[in-house]
Amino acid sequence: MALSNKDPQDIKDDLEAWLRRQLPEATDVGIDNLEVPQASGMSNLTILFDASWTTSSGEATSEQLVARVAPEGPAVFMDYDLVKEFRVMQALAERTSVPVPRARWVEEDPSVLGAQFLVMERAFGDIPSDDPPFTAAGWVLELDAAQQRALCENSLGVLADIHRADWQALGLDFLVPADGVHPFDADVDLWQRIFDWGRAGDANPAVEAGFRWIAEHRPSTFSDTVLNWGDARVGNMMFAPDLRVTAVLDWEMVCLGPPEVELGWWLFLLRHHTEGIGAPLPPGFLTREEAIATYERFSGRPALDVDFYETWAAVRLSALMHRAGNLMIELGMLPPDAPMKLNNPASQLLAKLIGVESPTGDAQSFIGNR
Known part of the structure; x- marks a missing residue:
């Protein structure tokens, strides 16, 4: 089933199961406040969610995250190399002053969400619009x-x-x-x-x-x-x-x-x-x-x-x-x-x-x- 047509609860369950595999030593792994904003069908699908877990040392941790899911069908570009994006974003976020959201994980297996995806920390701010263009409204x-x-x-x-x-x-x-x-x-x-x-x-x-x-x-x-x-x-x-x-x-x-x-x-x-x-x-x-x-x-x-x-x-x-x-x-x-x-x-x-x-x-x- 296309991710855009999937029940949000099913997406939450799939992401939680996946996140547990990324954090094998953590307990109480959970996802809350999941949102799937409407996409045009021409771009990456975005999933917003809050993740929480307890580390092996007993520390409660929570992060506001974003999953960018590659298009499942016809798209603007020939292919999407999320591993390349992950490596660049991670390097810039961790070792430079460039304000890039820190990339946390990349998943190449399409069986998890229907396509490969990249998980990064959520950033906040206002974005100049393309539709309508920011020069015309907004x-x-x-x-x-x-x-x-x-x-x-x-x-x-x-x-x-x-x-x-x-x-x-x-x-x-x-x-x-x-x-x-x-x-x-x-x-x-x-x-x-x-x-x-x-x-x-x-x-x-x-x-x-x-x-x-x-x-x-x-x-x-x-x-x-x-x-x-x-x-x-x-x-x-x-x-x-x-x-x-x-x-x-x-x-x-x-x-x-x-x-x-x-x-x-x-x-x-x-x-x-x-x-x-x-x-x-x-x-x-x-x-x-x-x-x-x-x-x-x-x-x-x-x-x-x-x-x-x-x-x-x-x-x-x-x-x-x-x-x-x-x-x-x-x-x-x-x-x-x-x-x-x-x-x-x-x-x-x-x-x-x-x-x-x-x-x-x-x-x-x-x-x-x-």
Whole structure:
């Protein structure tokens, strides 16, 4: 049975039995306050719960935890490597100042909950929304300009902290691509495969032209290789009331690469949520030039070839939107003739960036359709 259709009591019983196996010397292992928030069907399922147990020395212990369960059926990505995420999150949480929830366990056996899952400590804070975008509605727009600026600066400061982490000392060498391939080239190859898989034989002139543009404009030299979070944007961060970042979330795309890959993604996702959907930049948000300068100040390094990396972000997001469009059609969220996979805010921006003809007709997005 799909986890989303399973009785919460059965999920609780399965998780309790599993947790006892993870804590063989503990007694009184129990789970309370289990919640399974509604998911769209396109993403990981999240289970919130409180766990308690008594240690072998008689100490009563309790933790607020989150289980992220990989999709059981069709999903946005080809595969989900939760072991990789676990190792990265655990290293960062235990050995750096990056605010990452501490990963407690990872389970590869799908028989427990129907798919592999990762258990981490629960973090608290507010997350800028994607649907509706935080630039169009929600708590971010209720902040004053100084607070909005602080949110941006704190986001970029944490991004610089991630890039400052010594991935080799942290034991993350397993992220190094094989055969001496540069991490950026390995990333391009991965995204070409993701695109080819996700489009399922469809033509997509804008994304195809985007990959050609990337090959033709590839920098001859790169900045240092750093840890790349993979989905660097304010919508994947939790913020405290004082706008400090309390958690960096969603590490599915973690890899190694130039730091500008992340900066380009941060910039393009903000561009997508403003220019892409016809929303103004919130009054306190950093302009593109200010964001680049702020990142350079926090990181202590110049940001090179930012235009190139922002275009690379446009290619990747447009490729993801093609997959998302096909998936939403498959799941019945969109009609079979929906234009989203070819014509969406990301592909419109991509066409503009590389100077090719934009997809015709009205652009369609996941916004309001999930």
